[in-house]
Amino acid sequence: MKRHQTTIIDIARALNISKSTVSRALTGHPNVNAQTRKAVLELAEKMEYERNMLAISLVKNKSFTIGIIVPEFMTTFFPQVVIGAQEVAAKKGYNVIISQSNESYETEVANAKVMLTNRVDGVLVSLTKETRNFDHLKIFQRKGIPIVFFNRVCEEMEVPKVVTNDYDGAFNIVEHLIQRGKKRIAHLAGPDSLLISRKRLNGYLDALRKNNIPVIEELIIPYDLTLEKVKIYVKYLLELPDPPDALFAINDPTAMEAIQIIKAKGLRIPEDIAVAGFSNDFASALIEPGLTTVSQPMREIGKTAMQLLLEMMDKEVSEWKAITRTLKAELIIRGSS
Amino acid sequence: MKRHQTTIIDIARALNISKSTVSRALTGHPNVNAQTRKAVLELAEKMEYERNMLAISLVKNKSFTIGIIVPEFMTTFFPQVVIGAQEVAAKKGYNVIISQSNESYETEVANAKVMLTNRVDGVLVSLTKETRNFDHLKIFQRKGIPIVFFNRVCEEMEVPKVVTNDYDGAFNIVEHLIQRGKKRIAHLAGPDSLLISRKRLNGYLDALRKNNIPVIEELIIPYDLTLEKVKIYVKYLLELPDPPDALFAINDPTAMEAIQIIKAKGLRIPEDIAVAGFSNDFASALIEPGLTTVSQPMREIGKTAMQLLLEMMDKEVSEWKAITRTLKAELIIRGSS
């Protein structure tokens, strides 16, 4: 059970010098005799000494760790964002501890607690679809731990946020469908709890209005992002007396699921019904027909969020600004429209 | 810069009792007066006290953290494995710190160092395609830190490993292609450095031999898993005087890339050339035609690996056994064959 661990004391004793000198040599402090330094470094190497970050963190009151809370890891989106974030963090010598809330509010709360007890120096979070209470996240603010939201942001907290231009993305893709001659455009929307759902819905609505296309309530279906349910909604839409000639889905997985169902029904895409998604998932280029979608700069989102976080950590709490960085969403037209 | 932090001392002072009593109350020690305990717990809640794991870890010489090193996060495979591992770890109160080596040996070494300095209680690792030297991982063994490999395992280290039955999977899928009447089956193989590459290659070879199909060297191409290069190899194969009538790719992304290229060439799948992959990526069911592949129990791999690791941590180093758990690979037949 007891683990071997070389400490500074060990090499201090072996070299018959003081611990502080060893410490200084190890941390690259200037005031150390070149020979002493060399001896220390060599012995440290030989003894496989590794600095104990736990101890360093304790005395420095800084863990060099950033927490990231994401709702899921199933789609390409969040893993990609995390990669971006990790890259930036690593460059600055920060570790990242990731936890996925699994779209559960309670798990999110638990994860936040873990981050707290682990004394992360900052957190990046993207909310659960269930989250409506934010006490567990406000604690970070209160404790002076910087927090940055990305993608699924919290409206009632005044902190930095990184989002894609959901409204524009939705607006453009719907207008594109209209230009393709589509008039009855359905929208499989996300849960109302998420701001991104509402933004995309608004983009959809405004595109219709601007082009004098009537908004038909029965063609707008908010759903909880549970892929299994897509079948129900798509069937409902297709069996309508006056079915839609296009479908704009809240995200790519939903759209791809819809494509499968539509194809199984024997309908042609895009002739009978066009389909559009959101995010430009890896698979959306592979599916047949290719999915028209809006690309989100996933890596970039992660990078930007982490950069904002790191910047906050260098500043006084009083200087923190609740800026929202909106990254561009780009229309990608493929065979499904 | 200085962060507010409620400590045991704070609540000890507020309640005018000793730190040890507070500590005992907080940790659920039996020898505490019920009222005192209640008072402590309430105040702790009110003051938003959170245990400082850094300090606890230091004194307990245990970080309650598991490190996971994966080569990449682009395909569905590793994120899924990580989810499984995380689930099991969380249930036992362990955190997980993830780092991706990005298929770079040097990054892997650096990541291992980070794990070491962060005093992880154990590590799960899946190797880089470049890794041929294992000193950075052997250190864990030497320091008595349990290590478990999964998927891309290290042959020369005697530690627990979790793998899929790559040989059987490859054998079965190739035999399936043969049953479909295919006789010139190409194999876009993985780098020779990876055991999985060799196992799958062997499965391929044995399936051919068992069915008296000649092994044609020019149809076997090992490559470095860089997707951009797939185009070169597939074109080469298709332009052969006697081109293959089937292609078995080392993994699904490669196979899907090949499908795109083959379709662009105007060839029919599977009539002109059948395609098969490995892993059952999310997208393989979506692509047209659906990709015939071998499913790996990704979540299960993560869970199993983490379980093995957790078990080791409860045992003396002398009791550690280098068992290899081989999970079943299941043939999934779709339209591409």
Next chain:
DNA sequence: CTGTTAGCGCATTCAC
């Protein structure tokens, strides 16, 4: 350039 001292927040002896 080097050694000494103090203390980070906590669990854990050992006394009472």
Next chain:
DNA sequence: GTGAATGCGCTAACAG
């Protein structure tokens, strides 16, 4: 049941 003392491994003043 409670308190006082010790130390986990390390950095950061403070002296020389």
